[in-house]
Amino acid sequence: MFAMASLPARLIILPLLLLFGTCNANLIRGGDTPQKPFDFFVLALSWSGTSCSSVKDCCPTNACCSSEVATGFTINGFWPDYNNGSWPSCCDGPKYDQNSISIISGFLNTYWPSYDCISAPACGRFIESDLAFEWDTHGKCASPVLSNQYEYFSTALMLYFKYNITEILLKAGYVPSNTVKYPLKDITSAIKNALGVTPIVKCNGHSPIREIQICFDKTLQIEECPTYAPSKCPSRVKLPIKNVTQVPETTNYLSFRGSLNW
Ligand SMILES: *[C@@H]1O[C@H](CO)[C@@H](O)[C@H](O)[C@H]1NC(C)=O
Ligand SMILES: *[C@@H]1O[C@H](CO)[C@@H](O)[C@H](O)[C@H]1NC(C)=O
Numbered sequence: 001m002f003a004m005a006s007l008p009a010r011l012i013i014l015p016l017l018l019l020f021g022t023c024n025a026n027l028i029r030g031g032d033t034p035q036k037p038f039d040f041f042v043l044a045l046s047w048s049g050t051s052c053s054s055v056k057d058c059c060p061t062n063a064c065c066s067s068e069v070a071t072g073f074t075i076n077g078f079w080p081d082y083n084n085g086s087w088p089s090c091c092d093g094p095k096y097d098q099n100s101i102s103i104i105s106g107f108l109n110t111y112w113p114s115y116d117c118i119s120a121p122a123c124g125r126f127i128e129s130d131l132a133f134e135w136d137t138h139g140k141c142a143s144p145v146l147s148n149q150y151e152y153f154s155t156a157l158m159l160y161f162k163y164n165i166t167e168i169l170l171k172a173g174y175v176p177s178n179t180v181k182y183p184l185k186d187i188t189s190a191i192k193n194a195l196g197v198t199p200i201v202k203c204n205g206h207s208p209i210r211e212i213q214i215c216f217d218k219t220l221q222i223e224e225c226p227t228y229a230p231s232k233c234p235s236r237v238k239l240p241i242k243n244v245t246q247v248p249e250t251t252n253y254l255s256f257r258g259s260l261n262w
């Protein structure tokens with residue numbers, strides 16, 4: 001699936017690059033609570049081996065239970081942020097519409113998967129999927145740089161393809177393993193050498209890397225992240241292997257989701 005999938009994805013999303021030069025990033029959003037324009041984007045990537053280290057439920061949307069979903073890093077989020085460490089959320093904008101991204105839904109399922117069976121509510125209401133959560137919570141705030149759902153999701157995919165951190169680490173010799181620990185500073189340097197910027201690495205205080213973040217300015221050029229959240233990683237970190245989980249499917253998740261009215 002991967003080999004077949006990569007090429008068309010690039011063909012579909014690369015032309016988008018041409019659009020960005022002309023975007024006006026200075027508009028201020030209207031509505032009851034106007035949002036100040038954001039300052040930069042964060043691309044947050046989850047290490048699937050860590051995301052899947054404790055799986056409780058399997059269901060068709062849980063990537064931990066599917067070998068078709070990418071191992072290595074997958075997209076956790078693509079977030080407009082402020083330089084002062086906070087971020088806009090729940091901005092005005094069009095309602096989530098699965099049809100508007102149907103052409104890239106295969107890539108989103110593979111590279112921006114959910115590691116859960118139940119999606120959290122977003123902006124005070126129940127939503128139908130993790131992607132709907134991302135759109136409602138963050139995606140709408142990317143306007144006017146990325147002004148619709150297709151631009152938002154395809155841009156995140158395009159940057160994820162362009163800056164393949166899984167590949168950078170593999171090429172530098174950091175092979176996923178459940179036992180080997182690598183010096184955090186060496187992993188950070190390998191990425192810095194490849195990209196020219198220092199990534200933010202997050203671990204939740206334990207050795208498995210949970211997330212890596214890189215930042216982009218509003219013209220989508222990679223840049224140093226303006227704000228540094230503490231990484232909370234030990235000095236030696238792991239990149240655990242993603243083990244496809246085989247716990248029984250939950251029997252009631254469908255009816256639960258059905259009750260969310262989607
Ligand atoms: C950060 O900056 C934004 C945009 O200027 C502002 O709306 C927000 O209140 C600021 N937050 C903090 C914690 O200073
Ligand atoms: C990133 O690189 C890895 C390792 O070379 C590869 O398996 C994977 O398909 C690449 N991901 C994308 C999105 O191109």
Ligand SMILES: *[C@@H]1O[C@H](CO)[C@@H](O)[C@H](O)[C@H]1NC(C)=O
Nearest residue numbers: 178241242243244245246247
């Ligand atoms: C993966 O999971 C299976 C069954 O859940 C288990 O038997 C196997 O030891 C696991 N492999 C690793 C590398 O953790």
